Amino acid sequence: MILLKNVTLRRHSKVLLDGVSAVINPGEHVGLVGRNGAGKSSLFALLNGSLHEDSGEFSIPPHWRMAQVSQHMPETEESATAFVLEGDTRLGEAQIRLAQAEATGDGLQMAQAHADLADAGAHDAAPRAQALLLGLGFKPQELERPVNSFSGGWRMRLQLARALMCPSDLLLLDEPTNHLDLDALVWLESWLKRYEGTLLVISHDREFLDSVTQVTLQIENAQLTRYGGNYSRFEELRAQQLELQQASYERQQDKIAHLQKFIDRFKAKATKARQAQSRVKALERMERIAPVLAAAEFTFEFREPLNLPNPMLTITDATLGYRNADDQPLPILHGVSRSVLAGQRIGILGANGQGKSTLVKTIAGTLSALSGTVTEGKGLSIGYFAQQELDVLRPDDSPLVHMIRLARDTGAGHAMPAREQDLRNFLGTFQFTGDMVQQAVGTMSGGEKARLVLAMIVWQRPNLLLLDEPTNHLDLNTREALAVALNEFEGTVLLVSHDRALLRSVCDEFWLVGRGVVGPFDGDLDEYQSYLLEEARRMREAARTASTSHAPADTAPGTPPARDPREQRRVEAAARQELSQRQRPLKKEIAKVEDRLSALSSERTGLENRLMEGLAPSDIAEVGRRLKAVTDEVEQLEERWLELSEQLQSL
Template sequence: MITFTDVALRRGAKLLFKDGSFNLNAGEKMGLVGGNGAGKSSLFALLRGELIAEGGTVDFPAKWRIAHVAQETEGSPQSALQFAIDGDIELRALEAELAKAEEAEDGFEIARIHEEFMRIDAYSIERRAAELLVGLGFDEAVHENAVSSFSGGWRMRLNLARALMCRSDLLLLDEPTNHLDLEAIVWLQDWLKAFDGTVLMISHDRNFLDATVDRILELAGGTLTLYTGGYSDYENMRAEKLMQQQSLYEKQQRQIAHMSSFINRFKAQASKARQAQSRIKALAKLERVAAAHVDTPFTFKFREPDAMATTLWEALGADAGYPGKQILGDITLNIGAGTRVGLLGRNGAGKSTLIKMIAGEIESAGGEVIRDRKLNIGYFAQHQLETLDPEQSPLWHMKKKAPQAREQELRTYLGTFDFSDKTVFQETGTMSGGEKSRLVLAMIIWDRPNLLLLDEPTNHLDLEVRAALTLALQEFEGAVVLVSHDTSLIETVVDRYWLIDKGTVSEFDGNLLDYKRYRAQADRKAA
């Protein structure tokens, strides 16, 4: 069991929380939620021994092994399979001991180590690591490829694989679904349900939290609050708590107003002076109830498109891919004013390739692509965060995009994306991924697009901003093509699906549950 008792944690000059108390029982799975910058990652660092609590105590078994997902991986010639196996620290330690014992020709020690190998099922380690990599989306053909051959997103999957391979008592997961597709997310859900150890997880994916955790720990307003159940249960209980707090606040404000009125009326009258003084003392001692509020009251809207057309984009037998490599063939699709489509398919199937072709970043290698003259595309992809100038501010970026606009107009506009008078001048290189994503969204929305191409728009966004994005997309008057692993966003924004599979694109008649069944059936046939 992990026990926090009146813990206070500071990072630099900022006090993240104080008087934090909760228990995390062995075998329990808990979600940690809160806005960007609230201190969730710092709490993880505290558990890993990288930070020291300013006050209170943190107790957990000294022998517990803690596994976490590294946020960066340098290129290495080591194979993906062996990189994942490295997560089993106990196995690697035994292998080192065996090498020494064999060099010393110590038969008794060699025999003991082989018994330990049997105990930890070491002889099946490569099979288990391979199954884990397949579950996370790695084809068997790439298991022997060097770590350096994989892109950043795939290296993050390798880091996750290594953490899952560890024989941990406590598994710390920080946004584990960020670089996964739907199939890998479903696989990870099942893996976590079967995991016997304790899990503490930071996630902004509400459906994933609902499927995997028993309790929610909220870090907000400098306090830790524990809720029983998944994220939906937490939301309901939190809403009820805020309603009760607001009711108490309003009741107290009426009481304060009544007492203040009495004091002002009678403090100068001798006959009422004692009663007035009594009320002054009572008012001074009154413990104030704070007004209920949400930590990040974030809302925004997409600007109304300047123009619309019945058919904005159309492909007739088009092919999509890169020089020397066709990814998709014979694409026949159209996107009209009311199109709200979600793209389904495994990682690497071609979802991003299709979006890039629609965006005009890659040209069709065959067939015909027709773009209406009124077409105005707003394209969001993770690589666009890297195009921001790290030495420049959000206001600088908006001035570059809209040089004719007044500065106050741009500052007011950025304010609707939660950029304050301070952060509007902050260098983007010092910003979080969530803040950069909000800035890119702001720059896209400024142009009043009538077709939104969104490739994983919720990566790095916290739950409040995801909710705001969902509402904004529901009200958006233009067309939407969406790639996302956030099932809650998909289900509430799109009304149809295109399936990308085996080099083709086709309408998928069903919902996400039907797609999961389709994938499971396809996997059984392939096995």
């Protein structure tokens, strides 16, 4: 197990962890939460050995293999598959031993090295690496492309695949979802649920944390607190804890006031002096309970649009795509006919590479339709948050300079104040206060840059918000503030996001981009996740078929025979209903098992904490017996959970 006992950890002069104790058991999947700057990444640095505790005891099993996503951007001409294969350190070590044995002619060592290669899964290593790449959104024809030919976001996916390829007992993932689309995120969740080692993950995606973790560690005020359960369970327990603390504080304040009133009234009377003095001592001995101090949460709002054209935008029989260097059309989407109406809340769904970005850029006006028409309503004003929007910010300029330039370019037509002090006050509502308004944007965090982009969009007073992955650099509090602001916005929202909590809370209808068309998706996000997993399975099967039959690599995977769209939807709906009925009893039992596991995890944490308190021998024996019983039941339930999960997955 991983053990922290009275650990203090500093970064420069700042104390990040102050005398904390915690236990992480083998095989636990743990979510690490806390505000930005609380020390989450520093705790990871302690675990991987790049930082050392300033005091206390920290231990991790020395034989454990550790895997972590490298933040270094890879620069190499080797293929994507070869790069990911190198992540399998066990396989690499066996290959080195074989090469050394062959160089010396040592037959015994060669035989042992071949056995080690077999144990390391050398026979299917390349297919395993390619399965990881396909799951993370790479196309079959990209598997042998040079690493240097991919963009930065895709290279980070390569680093993630490389970490997953590594055989490990401990897997550390710091914001693994930032560069993923929803289809890759759903696949990653499925993979992590099956991971048998100990997992620690930092993420601001609540549904991701709920899906892959069973324990939550919170860093707050330099303390580390363990909660049994996923993020939603942590929020419930935390709320209960804060409510109890506030109630205890208020009761203590009443008691203090009562004692102080007695002291003030009788301390000068000889007959009551002794009683008054005893109450003074009681006040001095009393351990004061701190009040619950509500941290200032980030909030903002979109201003009321100046007008609401209806329809906002109409696309008629359009072909959407790009043009190559020779100005030849490269169509991606065909026959697109959609209208965007005032007040709609539309989530744009689609597997990676199906054309979501093409549709979004066409609506934003950065791409022209190859054919057909795109008609904007009179007075349309688009607030566009692009995935690459942070790169558009000028790194040497400050937030104030950005706002002064924006105010000058937009003019007074949007009825917003434009004096420098007004701009400073406006930036203050987005947490740019004091000297931060003059700080170079290039030195800011991703979250601060994202808040600046949001501020600039709010300033423009749009009536159509087009948001393409706006949450990549936002923490949980800012994501919740964005959800509230979007729900109160009176205009129209088109949203592309892998944050399912944001999609659920904001969108009331969905468009599906896939197989060359754009249409409505008649289902919820749970059904969409099932659709994505099925599409990923089809792609893997198509890739295997193509590799064995030497079919062209760019053949569209999983394309079904042509069928009437209404009949297709009816068949798919019937299949979903049948699948749901077969899954329901399994899901119900899984939920019961998970609830029991959560309760046992909390009890086990309490028992382990008691063992660290220095109990009497008889109490130690009793706690030890109960801890063993709890551990045995957990093992039985985990085995049952795996059986049920495998049955559910087979469906």
